[in-house]
Structures are given as structure tokens and as C-alpha cells.
Amino acid sequence: MIKEALSKFKNNKDAKRLSGNFLFLFIINVSNFIFPLITFPYLIRVLGIEGFGIINFALAFVVYFTLVSEYGFNLTATRDISLNRDNQYKINEIFSKVIYSKIVLASLCFIVFCAGVLFIPKIKVNSDIFFLTYLSVFAQVFIPIWLFQGLEKMKMLSLLFFISKLFSTGLIFSLVRVSGDIVKVPLINFASFTFISVISLTLCYKKYQIRFVNVSLSSLIQYCKDGFHIFLSNLSVAFFSTGTITILGIMTNNTIVGYFSAADKIIQAIRTLLNTLSQILFPYLSKFANENPNKVYSINSRLIKFGIPIMTIFTLFLILFSADLLRFLTKTNNEISNTVMRIMSVIPLISYTHIILAMFILLVFKKNKDYSFITLTSGLLNLVTSIPMIYFFGAIGAAINIVLIEICSAILYVRAIKHNNLQIFP
Numbered sequence: 202m203i204k205e206a207l208s209k210f211k212n213n214k215d216a217k218r219l220s221g222n223f224l225f226l227f228i229i230n231v232s233n234f235i236f237p238l239i240t241f242p243y244l245i246r247v248l249g250i251e252g253f254g255i256i257n258f259a260l261a262f263v264v265y266f267t268l269v270s271e272y273g274f275n276l277t278a279t280r281d282i283s284l285n286r287d288n289q290y291k292i293n294e295i296f297s298k299v300i301y302s303k304i305v306l307a308s309l310c311f312i313v314f315c316a317g318v319l320f321i322p323k324i325k326v327n328s329d330i331f332f333l334t335y336l337s338v339f340a341q342v343f344i345p346i347w348l349f350q351g352l353e354k355m356k357m358l359s360l361l362f363f364i365s366k367l368f369s370t371g372l373i374f375s376l377v378r379v380s381g382d383i384v385k386v387p388l389i390n391f392a393s394f395t396f397i398s399v400i401s402l403t404l405c406y407k408k409y410q411i412r413f414v415n416v417s418l419s420s421l422i423q424y425c426k427d428g429f430h431i432f433l434s435n436l437s438v439a440f441f442s443t444g445t446i447t448i449l450g451i452m453t454n455n456t457i458v459g460y461f462s463a464a465d466k467i468i469q470a471i472r473t474l475l476n477t478l479s480q481i482l483f484p485y486l487s488k489f490a491n492e493n494p495n496k497v498y499s500i501n502s503r504l505i506k507f508g509i510p511i512m513t514i515f516t517l518f519l520i521l522f523s524a525d526l527l528r529f530l531t532k533t534n535n536e537i538s539n540t541v542m543r544i545m546s547v548i549p550l551i552s553y554t555h556i557i558l559a560m561f562i563l564l565v566f567k568k569n570k571d572y573s574f575i576t577l578t579s580g581l582l583n584l585v586t587s588i589p590m591i592y593f594f595g596a597i598g599a600a601i602n603i604v605l606i607e608i609c610s611a612i613l614y615v616r617a618i619k620h621n622n623l624q625i626f627p
Contacts, residue, residue, distance in 0.1 A: 282351025
């Protein structure tokens with residue numbers, strides 16, 4: 202039986218391609234979060250919990266501008282490239298539209314960012330850290346992950362991410378030695394993203410014959426309009442992932458942000474590894490949405506039947522050993538971080554269900570408006586409810602609020618699926 206399964210796998214081109222791309226995307230996601238997971242305990246010891254809080258406050262604030270400049274292209278452009286992979290001119294046109302749009306968006310964002318730094322006192326006091334952190338927004342404009350995903354050519358890009366993150370990790374350990382070296386952290390991150398962007402653009406030009414073509418301003422505006430609902434959804438996700446840290450930074454202090462971020466780093470690392478699944482299966486399932494919807498439902502059914510029990514066991518493990526895990530990584534034992542970690546241990550399980558319900562059903566079947574409405578509503582609700590929760594309960598209140606909003610989002614996704622006569626199971 203095993204031999205038969207292996208034989209089928211070897212002869213199945215789709216399965217081989219998907220497994221290869223899954224591995225390469227997994228390497229990218231590991232690079233993006235495992236290496237920071239290695240460095241953050243060191244940064245806590247060298248910079249102190251307050252310095253670590255400042256770094257994460259700046260990252261959380263800048264994420265909004267990164268998402269605006271990304272504008273959801275990692276989904277919409279990936280899908281467009283996947284559907285037009287045999288049309289070189291169309292690929293060039295999509296590539297040009299995305300890069301031009303991102304340049305304009307990142308530049309406009311910088312104006313808003315400057316205003317935020319000038320008029321928010323708790324940001325202004327560390328303005329140098331915030332400005333240096335923003336440099337990475339410009340560098341990420343030129344990293345076309347969406348192109349490689351759509352073409353399903355992730356091997357070289359994954360290697361670039363791995364080398365870059367390995368190099369930046371080495372720089373942090375060698376250059377950041379005292380608390381005064383805090384400014385070097387965002388500079389190292391900027392150098393890492395710049396390296397990836399330069400090499401990946403060179404690959405696009407030499408290996409895949411990608412060329413910039415002239416596109417009209419009206420076509421750029423229309424392309425952005427087409428992806429507007431995805432953009433709103435991604436921005437709403439930021440209200441979950443980083444909005445809480447931003448509000449903590451404004452309402453409390455950098456020390457509290459540091460304690461919260463220590464636990465949040467671990468949860469986000471797990472969450473990002475789960476995103477590998479969405480990144481690899483989304484373009485694949487999108488191809489079958491119109492031609493063979495039952496195949497989409499069948500794959501989702503298996504993901505639920507096998508994935509949910511595994512994620513449940515993993516969640517229980519996190520709850521039981523969260524304090525030990527934090528103590529092992531940070532070499533500290535803080536009750537605030539421990540409690541936040543235990544509360545947020547259920548988030549990977551909820552995130553797994555979100556991937557299936559939101560991306561593999563609603564987005565795959567192009568129910569973009571429903572998806573964006575739910576994520577925008579949930580994100581705004583999180584911002585509104587987190588303020589009193591943080592005011593009365595601090596970091597612990599923030600963690601409880603995030604979990605409750607995530608559960609509400611999952612319920613709304615199920616309702617939207619039923620409303621659109623879609624299926625979770627075949």
C-alpha cells in the first residue's frame with residue numbers, strides 16, 4: 202500500500218510540484234520567524250526588556266505601512282500570475298503594475314508615517330528607531346514573492362531568504378553587544394531585505410526574462426481597485442497581529458510591550474509556519490474553483506479531518522508548557538509573559554481554521570467582499586475593544602481580547618460560507 206502511494210506520488214506532477222513549493226515556502230517562513238525567534242532572547246538580555254519593547258513597538262507601527270504598500274498583491278498578483286503563467290507579456294504587465302503601484306504606495310505612506318512620528322509623543326521620543334525601521338518598507342517593495350509563487354518557482358527565493366536571515370542573525374550577535382546598539386537592529390533588517398530584493402530582481406531579469414513595460418495610470422488605478430477588498434482584509438489582519446502592540450505602546454510603556462512581545466513572538470512564529478499551507482495551496486486551489494469545485498471541497502475536508510486533531514493536541518501542549526518554553530527561550534520568568542502565552546496558545550488552532558474557511562473557501566471562490574467585510578469588521582472591533590481591555594487589564598486583557606475576536610471571526614466565516622451556498626465538506 203505504501204509502495205503504491207509512493208508510486209502514485211512520483212507519477213503525479215501536481216503533487217510533486219506542490220510538495221516542492223511547500224518545502225521552499227516553508228524555508229522562507231522558517232527564515233522569517235525562526236531566526237528572529239533565535240535572536241529575540243539575546244536581544245532581551247542585551248537591550249533589556251524595555252529596549253526589546255521599543256524595537257517591537259516600532260515594528261508593529263511600521264507593519265501598517267508595509268501592508269499598505271503590499272496592498273494584497275501577495276494574493277491577487279499571485280493568482281493573476283498563476284492564471285497567465287504561459288503569457289510572457291501578461292506576466293511583464295502584471296509585474297510592472299505591481300512594482301509601480303508599490304513604489305507609489307510606499308512613498309505616500311512615508312508622508313503619513315512622518316506625521317505619525319511627529320505628532321505621537323511616545324513615538325517621537327524614539328523617532329530614530331522608527332525611521333530606521335521604515336527603511337525596510339522601501340526594500341520590501343522590490344521583493345516579488347508573489348511572482349515566484351504564481352510561477353511556482355520558489356527554490357531560489359527560499360535559498361535567498363535563508364542566506365539573508367542567517368547572515369542578519371550573525372550580524373545581530375556580532376554587532377549588537379550593548380543597549381546603545383539598539384539602532385543597529387533595524388539597520389541590519391534593512392540590509393537583509395535589500396540583499397533579497399537586489400538578487401531576486403536580478404533573477405527576474407536574467408532567468409525569467411521579466412521586463413518593465415509601460416502601463417497607464419488608469420490601469421494602475423484599476424488594478425488597485427480590483428484588489429481593494431483584499432487590501433482591506435490584509436489591513437484588518439494587522440489590527441489583530443500588530444494593532445494590539447501599537448495600542449499597548451501608546452497606552453502603557455515599553456516594558457509592558459516587551460513582556461507581551463516575548464510571548465507574541467512565539468505565537469506569531471507558529472502562525473507564520475501555518476501560513477506556508479495557505480501560500481502554497483491558494484494558487485493551486487484557485488485553478489480548480491471553477492472547473493472542479495468538488496476537488497477543492499475534498500482537499501479542505503481532509504485538511505479539517507486530519508489537521509484539526511493535530512492542532513488541538515499541539516494547542517494543549519503549548520498551554521501546559523508555555524511557561525517552560527518562555528523560560529527556555531528568554532532565560533527569564535515573568536508571570537505576565539507566561540499568562541499571555543497560555544491565553545494565546547489557542548491562536549494557532551484558530552488560525553488554522555481561518556486559513557481553510559477564509560482563504561481556501563471564500564477567497565478561492567472569489568467571495569472577496571464577504572472576506573474583506575468580516576476581516577475589516579473584526580479588525581476594527583479588535584481596536585475598539587482592546588482599548589478598555591488594555592486600560593483595565595494591561596497585557597493580559599490584550600491577549601484575551603485577541604482570542605475572543607479571533608473566535609468571532611471564525612463564526613462569521615462559517616456564516617458567510619453558508620450564505621453563499623458554499624460547502625465546508627463535499
